[in-house]
Amino acid sequence: MLTFTIKRLFSALLTLLLISIFTFSLAHLAGDPAIAIAGREASAEDIARIRAHYGFDRPLVQQYLAWCGQALVGDFGRSYHYQQAVSEMLATRLPITLILGISALGFALAISLPLGIVAAIRPNSLIDRISLGLAVVGQAMPTFWFALVMIVVFGLTLRWLPISGNASWQNFVMPTIALGYFATPALMRLTRAGMIDALESDFVRTARAKGLSQTSILFKHALRNVMIPVVSVSAVQCGAMLSGSIVVEQIFALQGIGWLGYDATVRSDLPVVQAITLVIAAFYVLLTLLADLLNAVLDPRIRIG
Numbered sequence: 001m002l003t004f005t006i007k008r009l010f011s012a013l014l015t016l017l018l019i020s021i022f023t024f025s026l027a028h029l030a031g032d033p034a035i036a037i038a039g040r041e042a043s044a045e046d047i048a049r050i051r052a053h054y055g056f057d058r059p060l061v062q063q064y065l066a067w068c069g070q071a072l073v074g075d076f077g078r079s080y081h082y083q084q085a086v087s088e089m090l091a092t093r094l095p096i097t098l099i100l101g102i103s104a105l106g107f108a109l110a111i112s113l114p115l116g117i118v119a120a121i122r123p124n125s126l127i128d129r130i131s132l133g134l135a136v137v138g139q140a141m142p143t144f145w146f147a148l149v150m151i152v153v154f155g156l157t158l159r160w161l162p163i164s165g166n167a168s169w170q171n172f173v174m175p176t177i178a179l180g181y182f183a184t185p186a187l188m189r190l191t192r193a194g195m196i197d198a199l200e201s202d203f204v205r206t207a208r209a210k211g212l213s214q215t216s217i218l219f220k221h222a223l224r225n226v227m228i229p230v231v232s233v234s235a236v237q238c239g240a241m242l243s244g245s246i247v248v249e250q251i252f253a254l255q256g257i258g259w260l261g262y263d264a265t266v267r268s269d270l271p272v273v274q275a276i277t278l279v280i281a282a283f284y285v286l287l288t289l290l291a292d293l294l295n296a297v298l299d300p301r302i303r304i305g
């Protein structure tokens with residue numbers, strides 16, 4: 001297990017290194033950042049002063065090494081627009097997005113796992129058709145439309161929940177459902193298909209022949225094998241929720257890093273865009289690493305591969 005962990009950790013660090021190079025290069029290939037800060041109508045002298053002030057006149061390799069060294073200690077520079085430390089801005093808004101993403105994933109798992117298991121136990125039954133129907137609707141329905149419908153119904157008509165802000169846990173109920181429901185279909189279909197295959201496998205028939213209870217067969221034997229792909233997909237879905245929460249944050253005015261990323265992109269605020277891209281990528285890599293380690297615990301054969 002130690003060798004497997006070291007290999008996965010090395011792979012994760014190498015991925016982060018490549019992502020940092022790509023992020024830094026892409027931001028500079030998009031155009032001259034000095035012109036973006038000064039504006040299109042700025043004089044050549046103003047642009048030259050800005051270029052010298054921010055160090056854009058240095059070779060790109062030196063700029064990257066300086067930026068990467070600062071990023072390693074949590075220093076992402078200062079926002080061009082807000083004139084505030086980017087790390088402080090992330091510290092304020094990142095918890096909002098993390099709460100939203102983790103809550104949405106928890107909601108998706110709480111819905112998809114039970115429905116997928118029950119649908120697999122009773123294939124072609126009413127509950128199976130309902131589960132597949134919910135999966136089809138969730139996959140086809142745009143997240144922004146579902147969010148607006150909930151605002152109209154639960155926020156404006158029934159007045160059960162607040163429609164904007166992040167003052168209390170109630171503000172996260174509708175955003176969590178809107179973001180989590182989009183991930184539910186994939187997890188539910190994966191659970192259902194995996195459980196059907198597991199229940200028809202030889203080791204389950206052997207367990208039944210030994211006289212094990214249905215509960216023990218489902219949760220101790222079949223579900224253990226189903227959880228391996230579910231864990232992997234959940235890690236990807238959680239990363240997608242963190243990076244793709246911009247629409248939900250805009251609709252419900254949560255002002256997490258999704259909202260901040262959109263605002264920074266519109267204003268060409270290069271340090272903020274770079275920091276958000278790197279942080280989201282780091283979460284993706286971390287979630288994938290944790291999923292690989294958890295799957296290695298669930299199935300020791302993975303460590304050999």
